[in-house]
Amino acid sequence: MKYNIEKIKQISQMLAEVVEEAIQAEGQEEVWIGDVEMVMREGLRVIGQHALQNFLEAADGEAEAELECECSGKLKYQRRRQATIWSVFGKVVYRRAYYAGCRCGNGVALVDQRYGIEPGKVTSGLAHLLALSGIFKAFEDGRQWLKEFLLFEVSENTVRAEAQTMGRLQQQADEQLVKETQNEASLQGREQRQIPAPDLLYASIDAAKVRIEPRNPQEKEVENRETYRDLKAGCWYEGEIVPPRQRSTRQQEKAQREGTVIRARNKRYFCDIAKADEFGKLLWATGCALGADRARQLVFICDGALWIWNLITHYFPKAIQIVDWYHAVDRLKRIAEEAFSNPSERQAWLKDVTEDLWQGRVELVIDACRGLLKQSSLAKQSLGYYGDNLERMRYAQFRAAGFLIGSGVIESGCKQIVSQRLKLPGAQWELDGAILIAKARAAWLSGNWQNLVSARSALPLAA
Numbered sequence: 326m327k328y329n330i331e332k333i334k335q336i337s338q339m340l341a342e343v344v345e346e347a348i349q350a351e352g353q354e355e356v357w358i359g360d361v362e363m364v365m366r367e368g369l370r371v372i373g374q375h376a377l378q379n380f381l382e383a384a385d386g387e388a389e390a391e392l393e394c395e396c397s398g399k400l401k402y403q404r405r406r407q408a409t410i411w412s413v414f415g416k417v418v419y420r421r422a423y424y425a426g427c428r429c430g431n432g433v434a435l436v437d438q439r440y441g442i443e444p445g446k447v448t449s450g451l452a453h454l455l456a457l458s459g460i461f462k463a464f465e466d467g468r469q470w471l472k473e474f475l476l477f478e479v480s481e482n483t484v485r486a487e488a489q490t491m492g493r494l495q496q497q498a499d500e501q502l503v504k505e506t507q508n509e510a511s512l513q514g515r516e517q518r519q520i521p522a523p524d525l526l527y528a529s530i531d532a533a534k535v536r537i538e539p540r541n542p543q544e545k546e547v548e549n550r551e552t553y554r555d556l557k558a559g560c561w562y563e564g565e566i567v568p569p570r571q572r573s574t575r576q577q578e579k580a581q582r583e584g585t586v587i588r589a590r591n592k593r594y595f596c597d598i599a600k601a602d603e604f605g606k607l608l609w610a611t612g613c614a615l616g617a618d619r620a621r622q623l624v625f626i627c628d629g630a631l632w633i634w635n636l637i638t639h640y641f642p643k644a645i646q647i648v649d650w651y652h653a654v655d656r657l658k659r660i661a662e663e664a665f666s667n668p669s670e671r672q673a674w675l676k677d678v679t680e681d682l683w684q685g686r687v688e689l690v691i692d693a694c695r696g697l698l699k700q701s702s703l704a705k706q707s708l709g710y711y712g713d714n715l716e717r718m719r720y721a722q723f724r725a726a727g728f729l730i731g732s733g734v735i736e737s738g739c740k741q742i743v744s745q746r747l748k749l750p751g752a753q754w755e756l757d758g759a760i761l762i763a764k765a766r767a768a769w770l771s772g773n774w775q776n777l778v779s780a781r782s783a784l785p786l787a788a
């Protein structure tokens with residue numbers, strides 16, 4: 326949209342004069358800049374309300390006597406009828422031509438249709454802000470917080486509804502993608518569009534617990550039906566070498582140890598609370614959208630849960646599988662804690678075995694654990710862990726190939742999607758609500774929010 330800068334300058338000049346007059350009329354000796362700001366914000370809000378009202382009434386134009394109805398009957402002009410919407414400026418009341426009287430009982434206002442307005446509801450501009458608040462803050466906190474920004478009140482339910490709408494749009498996009506990639510013909514169509522095959526693509530998958538409460542509070546009194554469900558999340562990403570000048574202190578230490586530091590970029594998250602096979606379809610669909618099935622090198626770095634490796638082997642059998650380095654080494658630390666009471670012995674064992682793991686000599690790590698079976702039950706349990714993951718722990722080989730070996734991306738992704746919102750104090754989630762907010766957050770973290778905002782403003786009226 327083009328704005329007439331001169332006109333806006335004139336309006337702001339006029340507004341400044343009005344404010345000055347108003348303040349002088351108050352006869353105050355001292356005026357605080359904060360007061361002036363507040364008066365101007367209120368003034369701008371009123372201007373916005375009027376401008377939006379005028380815009381909609383002007384856009385409505387001349388009324389027709391008759392319109393063709395969707396049912397192919399006739400709609401007759403009734404009168405200019407009043408409607409209300411909630412915009413970023415607050416409540417806007419406008420009048421527009423209203424048509425009704427068809428045998429199907431339909432009623433139509435053309436200007437509402439044209440701009441995707443639902444009378445009584447919020448505009449897409451306001452919906453965007455409410456939804457943003459709803460994915461970051463508890464709904465009630467968001468309501469209070471928004472009031473300071475918007476200068477008018479919205480209800481907690483409206484904040485919740487708009488945040489959920491964004492999640493539902495992401496859910497629909499996910500479902501559409503899954504549908505397309507379950508279908509051979511549309512997969513081929515995609516190849517004809519020539520999505521370039523990535524050179525090196527990474528992915529990580531993990532899960533985090535979310536507390537789901539019963540929908541009906543009375544059910545809770547009968548029996549405690551609160552349950553924990555796994556929110557499964559994945560991330561597709563690329564790696565890039567951090568230039569020496571941009572390295573943090575921690576990264577500088579890492580560079581000294583490891584020679585180079587790689588960071589993740591272009592992170593695209595997906596998530597759901599669903600069974601592993603359903604989640605697998607989403608993994609496949611989001612991967613295909615990025616050409617993962619045709620990537621020259623595809624690398625999965627995960628913490629080692631069996632369902633995750635099974636999905637990867639099923640959908641991407643050629644992918645390189647790596648157990649997250651930090652999980653693998655952390656287990657050695659815990660074994661050492663359990664097995665040695667003498668700190669210097671503990672340190673000596675840990676140093677040697679960590680070096681073996683770093684060099685990908687997993688057989689030696691297993692031997693070292695076998696030597697501690699009497700002192701540590703975790704050592705005993707870990708024989709299977711290291712034994713089953715031999716090929717996924719060839720860290721020297723992976724490092725030589727220039728691969729990332731840590732799954733920090735998805736660890737922090739789970740924190741951001743789940744802990745920072747779904748686990749806020751006082752948060753109570755029904756299953757659907759938790760899924761929608763998680764999906765909306767994943768979209769935000771993936772830089773996909775603007776697509777949801779566009780989809781929201783194009784929502785059909787009769788939805």
Ligand SMILES: [Zn+2]
Pocket residue numbers: 394395396397398399427428429430431
């Ligand atoms: Zn009709």
